[in-house]
Amino acid sequence: MKAFEQAVLPHLDAAHNLARWLAGNDQDAQDVAQEACLRAFRFFGNFRGDNARAWLLAIVRNTFYTWLRKNRPPEGTLELDEEALEIADPSGTAAALHSRQGDAESVRRAVAALPVEFREIVVLREMEGFSYQEIAGLADVPIGTVMSRLARARKLLQKHLAAEFKPGGPL
């Protein structure tokens, strides 16, 4: 119990952050994070690695997808419109980000609008600072997939932000 508290509980914020971005609301996020931590506690005896945060977040992720299958119809949004990506106007993004540096809300909306498979990679990379290799291990996908999902997620974010700040208004 003591070893678990010392190794794993310091990463409770990271566990909750990932759960919150995946689940999309406070209540589900707390349920998923708590369930994941209890699972982590049960399997802590098997933990041999040195990266407790990555280990815990892998469990959060698995817990979330198990919960998702039980509670929600599939999002099924990976079929992306490639053409829509191409017409993105990235030049508007920088202006948007610079002129509204304080507007975290619009960035939050843009990240929340990403398909879940992209959202988790963005959270793990930009908020948790994991390397491509670590994300590949954690999310159980090839490193090439991590790179391509990250690239497409960023294009989507730029497109969303650029559209939001155009005179025409939000998407």
Added chain:
Amino acid sequence: MNCLQAEPLVAAYADGELDPVHALELERHLQDCPACTRAWRELQSLKKAVGREALYFPAPAELRSNLLAELRTQTGRQPSAPFWNVRSWNWLGTAMSGATLACLALLLAVSLSRPSGRDQLAQELVSGHIRSLMANHALDVVSTDQHTVKPWFDGKLDFAPPVKDLAAQEFPLIGGRLDYLGNRAVAALVFQRHKHLINLFIWPGTETATPPAAVAPRQGYNLVHWTQAGMTCWAVSDLNEQELLEFARDFAS
């Protein structure tokens, strides 16, 4: 480096994932190219915007206290006597459930475990191969002459990789480059058979020689591993396994 070569590398550079050799080349390109510099700046500001603290959801106090309470309850419920305690009337049942639990734990450990070292290496090798194709930059030194390629590595690596041309065996050497795998700089020799590129990664390994053997293909690429003269060698290619093994045997002989 031109824009076409630079574009796919900008993200890896911004994420600190580009090997030092390519990073240096990209930096040189960015100095002269306003378009790529703008793309890089835009990516930087996006990264900054997403990574800012305001977007992070730290655990609420409620979650922390609920979790601790739940953990205390669970540990409190666990029997204080070890499960093999012979005085327990339920000895057999407990032992059985212990065995079942151990099996379950083992199963879960297998499914939860991160890729093994070897698995991770195979993944890195294939990524290295793909990167070299993607960036259209397989070569730092372009030469079919082994006497040009071998000295090129001098001073760039802390070992001297074996270099040979296999043109006679229809695997012509087309050049070499530095790559970065498993936290170390390695030599990458590039060979060709028809339209297929073969990346041969070499770094110091154990003295015992092992003959070429294929490992499970990954993302459609074949991998062959062997050691020779104290060097670990890995060939990666979209060439079929048989020809890749043939290549490996020619190189090792």
